[in-house]
Amino acid sequence: MPYQEAAQLVRAFRQGNQQAFNRLVALYQRKIYNLALGYVKQEDEAKDLAQDIFVTVFRQMDKLQDESKFGAWLYQLAMNHCRNRYQKLRRRGFFTNQSLDDTETGLNLSSGATPEKEYERQNTSRLVREAIATLAPAEKEVILLRDLQELSYEEISEILGLPMGTVKSKLNRARLALKNRLKHFL
Amino acid sequence: MQCTDAHMLFTDFADNTLSREELHALTGHLLDCQACAKEWRDFQQILGLMHNLEPQTPPADLLPGIHAKLAQRGIFQRAWALVESLNFSLSIPAAAAIFTLAMLAGFLLKTSHLEQPGVLSSRPARMSATSHGELLTPRRLPIAPNSMFAVSHDGGSLSERLASLAPTTRRPAADHAPRLLSPDIHVLIEKIDHESQVVLCREIVRHNWQLHRITANLFLVHLPQAELDNFHELLDRHHYALAPAAAAEARFGYGKTVLTAAIRFE
Incomplete structure (x- = not known):
């Protein structure tokens, strides 16, 4: 992640450059949208959640102390939003009302792939994502941040406010739990 | 080494951050224990599957949606600031009385015949949406x-x-x-x-x-x-x-x- 570019954009935004905010969104929207999707599974909900996260970023940017820490700050905000939304949706029975069939996107054929192979690949992805979604929140968080967002242990430690050793042991437990959930598939 | 101890080292093994002693103990255990060797292979396979997951492309209207929400909240903020600037001075009993009256009025309106279609519609927006084909x-x-x-x-x-x-x-x-x-x-x-x-x-x-x-x-x-x-x-x-x-x-x-x-x- 281009931290220097983010820091420059934060500075520009604080000086009144609204375009800098758009650039920040462009820089992080893929990461944040996928993080949200990992939590709520449903695309419209993930879009709404990602938008809310960036709205909060816009409104609370003056609370960011160190511009160079924008990435970690953004992830902390995002995780808080995701946790709150997840709880809210769970209370409303959002997740129990979803079936495996009606939450996924369609078959997107990439060039050169046969429909069968592509279906198999997308089906595998779907199963893995579903299995991640069923993990306990603490396990899911660490998997999303490390294995899907590809953040370093240092970054995860900063975002979650946990010692690095704890992050590693949580991650190991989460991966073992995921392996157990997918053992029939392996 | 116990099997459970071996499992606890899998992430460090995958990251190649085990100490020399731990590495020696784990590889020795994996050679001796078929079950743990299979667990390790499955563990690696899971890592491979996760790392091959392609990130989803965010929807094109993500940014316009953010601006729309910001604009909407801006309106509410300005409205709230206006209310605050009016500087109402209301005692707690008076506020409680107004709140009770408002609740009572709402209840009466909800249960009265005025709600019936053809007399007075309290949901013009819904009817308008329906008439444009947006079914509810x-x-x-x-x-x-x-x-x-x-x-x-x-x-x-x-x-x-x-x-x-x-x-x-x-x-x-x-x-x-x-x-x-x-x-x-x-x-x-x-x-x-x-x-x-x-x-x-x-x-x-x-x-x-x-x-x-x-x-x-x-x-x-x-x-x-x-x-x-x-x-x-x-x-x-x-x-x-x-x-x-x-x-x-x-x-x-x-x-x-x-x-x-x-x-x-x-």
């Missing part, structure tokens, strides 16, 4: 299984069987209110297996059309009228019939923003 799912009446009064898309034998159901379910034209709650298009898809149903549903979702599952075999789809062509294209992959016959035309429902199609699988 929560208020939609459930569709009876025999409500597929379809005529054939291609004039085959299926159409005759479907058409025979017509007199029992067709609503009179003058029955305006229930008609607003009925789907614009009825589709019957025959000889379709579960897998193909799932694929079709995914295609519908991929088009960003709203999909509602009514029963295991009955779905409602809300789609923009402008995309009716694409809807036909999806259906063309199956043996289907639809009603009314005019719905086979791309211009069907022209003038409406959104069309609702009921799809029944058989």
